[in-house]
Amino acid sequence: MTSIKTSFPWISNPLIINAPMADNAGGLLAATVTLAGGFGLIGTKVDMSITRRELNIAKDTFAAHPSTPHSQSSTLNIGVGFLPFVLKLDDALAVVKEFKPAVVWLFAAKQFDDYAVWAKAVREVSPKSQIWVQAGSVASALQIAEQTKPDALCLQGADAGGHGFEKGSGIISLLPETADAFEAAGFRDVALLASGGIMDGRGVAAAMSLGAAGVVMGTRFLASKEALVHPMVQASILEAKDGGQITTRSKLFDQLSGPNIWPEVYDGRSLVVKSHKEYVEGVSLEEIQKKHKEALKEEDLGWKTGLEGRAAIWAGTGVGLAKEVDSASEIVETVRNEARKRLSLAAKF
Ligand SMILES: Cc1cc2nc3c(=O)[nH]c(=O)nc-3n(C[C@H](O)[C@H](O)[C@H](O)COP(=O)(O)O)c2cc1C
Incomplete structure (x- = not known):
């Protein structure tokens, strides 16, 4: 958490991140989550004109909040999620160079080695952009940590909505086993995030208790006012x-x-x-x-x-825990407050 919190001082603990859902997580959702003290991500597929449009929406949203650190920042304080198996690296790099997002999120490369190639190229065009990678097994997490040296690795449990590892486990076992493996391998600088089935403060408190530095929520944010969803x-x-x-x-x-x-x-x-x-x-x-x-x-x-x-x-x-459509800022605040309460209650046992 130290590296994330040091780089992004606006974050309020526990760190809540919206998943970069292609077609569904755009600039307004991402900027709103960041403005609420979380961290917002935009999802992309292959059409980078849509990505540019959404990044500009995020930029405009920050510009409309001149008293926040985001309107003056040298990086755009959201992240962009890329799918390397389907997107050309050069197309992604042009966007990264132009917008300097605070985070570049990578998920679904043809081979796990490809993340290292992408990370190196991203670091060259935008040295301040952090690299976050999502993976769904201990072995792949170890390989990615060794080759790519990401700033954060999101462990995606089998409960996750959308794409993920066909063979998987829930974060309740995936996260601690990976944390132990990272400890043994000396990968202490990689922050571990958790995703998959986390919908409210109880899920966040559970993930934090497992050792996560933050959580990534997709399905919950589909039921937000800012999501681009049919x-x-x-x-x-x-x-x-x-x-x-x-x-x-x-x-x-x-x-x-x-x-x-x-x-x-x-x-x-x-x-x-x-x-x-x-x-x-x-x-x-x-x-x-x-x-x-x-x-x-x-x-x-x-x-x-x-x-x-x-x-x-x-x-x-x-999904059964998504009961109403709220604004993304309400979701971040409610979930964060509930998680804090749950964690302090749990500490009394
Ligand atoms: C509608 C939807 C679209 C998604 N699209 C992407 C995507 O484009 N890129 C990506 O890295 N992950 C994507 N994901 C997976 C998320 O990164 C994350 O792992 C997942 O949402 C976490 O599980 P949850 O939905 O139970 O919160 C998507 C998830 C959903 C629900």
Whole structure:
């Protein structure tokens, strides 16, 4: 935590970070989270004109708060999440050079070695940008720490919404085992963050007790006013209950639009939408893809409530704890206060 807190003094403990959700986490969400004393991240895919648009929105949001440190800072006090397996390094570098984000977040490289190449190049064009990498196993975390030397490593548990390691464990075992392995290997400068299923102050307190320096929350921020999210997706998130039953991990979700382009180690967690139900019932992939293609032409783009849609709705197992849409600043403040209370109660045992 020391390195993160020293570099980003506006952060209030415990550190709450919104996940860089491509298509869903834009500049307004990221800047609002940072302004609330957390750390905001923008998600990106391959179209860097969208990334630039969202970075400019974050810049404008900070400029509208001239009394904060963010309007004067030499770095843009949010991070940008890149997916190296699908994006050209040069395209990402041009954005990093132009905007100097405080953090460059990397997730889903073709091979774990690639992170080191990306980190070196990012450090050359923007030496002040921290490198944060997300991974889902002890072995990959050790490899990335050794080769890439990230400032932070986010351990993503199997409960996480969206893409993650197909084979995984929850953070309750992943985080301490990785922390022990890092201690033994002498990697003491890498801050460990936790993600996957964290929805409220109780989850944050649990992660902090496990030794996390901060938490990354995706699904909870899908139910925020600032998220860029289709109303049907947000309504589906709010109505979902019993996350271990209503969500599932599968590679099917990456095959709905055609061949799966994700590296082998990844699959994704989505609500159990109609496409998945039919897949389990034995309907052919070809037929499912055909129906999915048709559904995308509908007004709701294939998303429906009641698990009736055909398109994936990425969400973590904590989805049943998302009960209302709040502003991102309220989420950060409420979750932080609740976590503090929980931690001080736990200290009395
Ligand atoms: C809708 C959605 C989209 C996501 N997109 C990305 C992404 O573009 N890049 C990334 O690094 N992680 C992405 N993730 C994964 C998050 O980084 C994080 O691991 C996850 O949200 C944590 O679990 P939670 O959703 O239970 O909080 C996404 C997650 C969700 C729910």
